[in-house]
Amino acid sequence: MTSIATHPLSSPTPHVLTSQALMQLGMRFGIDYRFDGPGSGVAPIAHGSVHDVSLPRSLHLTLSDLQVERTYWSASRQSVPWFISVVLDGHITATVGTQCVTLTAGDGLCAHFNPQYSLTVCQPAQPRLRTVNLAVLATEPHALPKPSAGPLLHYWRLPEALTHALHDTIDQPPSACRQPLVWQGLALQLLGHGLPSEATQSSLPERPETRLTHRDRQCLTRLHQRIADQPAQPYCLNHLAREAAMSPSSLRQKFRACYGYSVFDHLRQCRLAKAYRDLQRGFSVQQTAHACGYRHATNFATAFKRAFGIAPHEVHQHEVRNRH
16 A cells, blocks of 8 residues: 555556565665565555545645455555545554554544654555555645644544545546546545544654664564464463563564554454455354454444445355355
């Protein structure tokens, strides 16, 4: 996913994003990419489409619809007055300085960042990640407020009507002659709802950067991969900390510094991704809920729909119909 990119990727045609392709884009546009686990430069990171909608006057809109095969991170080294990202399906975690938010379907963020405090976005492996991203490259043409001097990360929830409009419009052919006009109107709505008020534009407090040794990264990588490979196992912070040869508080701090989200955010994301695959294999909702650690199917259904924008029984029914 190119959630912090401000560059054209032109074609909406489905394609494969490899680590090599993303690294090349990163060198051109000031974005650092990291990838989960080893792999060659031609190994697929994601499948899907990423394309731009032509907008006038310093607005850059990117639409992304991906199946993410391997978790990856993007960190911008550039400076953008305002950047808005909204999630229509799936989930991401964004970090600026000491602030970190996890976005699921219907959530949005508005950020101001710079080379010192980059916007880091984690795109976990998941069946579908669909986002709309709007970069404001200059505030003057639109009479927009200028951000505060320091970095900023503002979370907001999309109004239901705007969510429906984005879903309806993103499914239309991007080549339609009226689409740029429609998206221009939606971009202005995103700015109207997403820009923070003056009261929230305070600089982020400075905090010493968490230092990670080579050994720390090795231990965290092994732990991260173990959870991804065995998400159904019962996990306890004390046991995980002992496995990583760290104190519980040190593990919490270093895991978030390394990956941009908490240990148990990662566990929840892995369990829900496994649940999606199990439903596709024909497991019932009740079986799937119990297999990924939920005692009650209703709690599982709520978490699943928040993550993927679709109820688990809909995935199950779709697979059953396809088999018949």
